[in-house]
Amino acid sequence: MASKKLRRRDLIQQVVQERGGVSVGALAEMLAVSTQTIRRDLDVLCDGGGLRRAHGRIELAEDRLNTPFDQRAGTNLVGKRAIAEVAAAQIPDGATMFISIGSTALSVARALHRRKELTVITNNLSAAMALSEEVSNRIILPGGEIRLPDRDFVGEEVVEFFARYRAEYAIFGTAGIGAEGELLEFHQAEVRATERMRRNAQESILVIDHSKFGRLAPAVGGNVADIDLVICDRPPQPEFTDLVEALGRHIHFAEEAR
Numbered sequence: 001m002a003s004k005k006l007r008r009r010d011l012i013q014q015v016v017q018e019r020g021g022v023s024v025g026a027l028a029e030m031l032a033v034s035t036q037t038i039r040r041d042l043d044v045l046c047d048g049g050g051l052r053r054a055h056g057r058i059e060l061a062e063d064r065l066n067t068p069f070d071q072r073a074g075t076n077l078v079g080k081r082a083i084a085e086v087a088a089a090q091i092p093d094g095a096t097m098f099i100s101i102g103s104t105a106l107s108v109a110r111a112l113h114r115r116k117e118l119t120v121i122t123n124n125l126s127a128a129m130a131l132s133e134e135v136s137n138r139i140i141l142p143g144g145e146i147r148l149p150d151r152d153f154v155g156e157e158v159v160e161f162f163a164r165y166r167a168e169y170a171i172f173g174t175a176g177i178g179a180e181g182e183l184l185e186f187h188q189a190e191v192r193a194t195e196r197m198r199r200n201a202q203e204s205i206l207v208i209d210h211s212k213f214g215r216l217a218p219a220v221g222g223n224v225a226d227i228d229l230v231i232c233d234r235p236p237q238p239e240f241t242d243l244v245e246a247l248g249r250h251i252h253f254a255e256e257a258r
Contacts, residue, residue, distance in 0.1 A: 008033070009041050011216055012058070015186050016051055020149060021059035030187060030218055079209045079233030080104055082254035084111035086231050087207050091169060093117055098162065098197040099127045100172030101152040101190075104207045106130065108171050121165045123153040123193070140165070155189050162196040170201035173208055176215030181224040181243050184217035191221035204228045210236045213243075 008031055015022055015030070024042070028035045042058055045051050051058055083104060088111035091097060095115075099105050099122040109127035112118065119138045120131050125146060128139045142153045142161035153161075172194050176184035183206075185191045198204040206227045213236035224230060224243070230251040235244060244251060 005041075007216065009045060011218055012038075012041055012045060013051070014216065016058055016060060019147075019186075021054070021057050023057050025056075027058070032218075079255060080107040081111070083207050083209065083231050083233055084108045086252055086254045087171060087205055088112045088115070090203075090205060090229070091115060091118070095119070095169060096121070096167045098122065098165070098167045098170040098172070098201055099124055100170075100194060100197060101150065101154065102173035104173045104209065105171055108207055119167075121162070121167060123158045123161070125151040125153070154187070154193070156192075159189065159192045159196055162193055162200060165200060167197075167201045168203065170197040170204045171207060172197055172205075174206065174212060174221070175217035177208070177213045177224055177240075178220070179214070179239070179243075181246075183221040183224060184215070185219045185221055186217050188219045191219050195221055198222065198226070206230045209233045213237065213240045 011031060012027060015027065024035050024038050027038045031038070042051070042053065045058075046053060051060060053059075080103070084107035087108045091112060093115055094117045096119040099109055099120060101124045105124055106126050109124070109130045112131060113133065116134060116136045118131065118134075119140070120128065121140045122128050123142055125141070128141055131137050132139055142158050144153050144155065144157050146152070147154055174183045174194070175186055175190075178184055183191075183194070185194070204227050206224065206229070208230070210233055224247065228250065230247060232251060232253055234253050234255045
């Protein structure tokens, strides 16, 4: 089988795992192929038992449908807590900050529970709720429909929302990092939201665990070299050694600091 076809099917599985379900049309747009091509891919993927069709959508099979966001939030807890502690230490009381979607960004929000008088601009509802426990904080959310089960806001409206604000810090994750340091996401709207946060903040902080290095996603954004501070749990696989060394003092391995 052609490597391009295998890669596309791997990406379909990743998207469905991330989101729990996605329409055939959205997959076709995301991967820049026809809906017929996607349907042929689904014929193969659904035979494996992990995915199922449902009213023009592809979803996780019933025995695997288990709130994907909560699954992600519950993985690598030690690593994410270490990342969150280092990231939270960068943020003083009274700071203005962006926080993106994602389970690692949520971990950072939870680690900020001792901070006071923060202004938090976010499309991550779970992060907003975690930080709302401190009544001195100011929390700003976009309008629109909440994406479930991730409990976040996505789309072009979110890009416009972030464009209206400026912040001292931007804390965000990414779906994957390519061999040349490319920041990868599952949709271009997520790329544009992240880029807008980065551009509108004085300091950008990327929070990721080591598994994101080499992880595939179809939409290409900026580059890890453009980030002010990258906080990771531990070093990635050896093929990324040169990339890590090039980042120098701009990358911090949280578990090594413990």
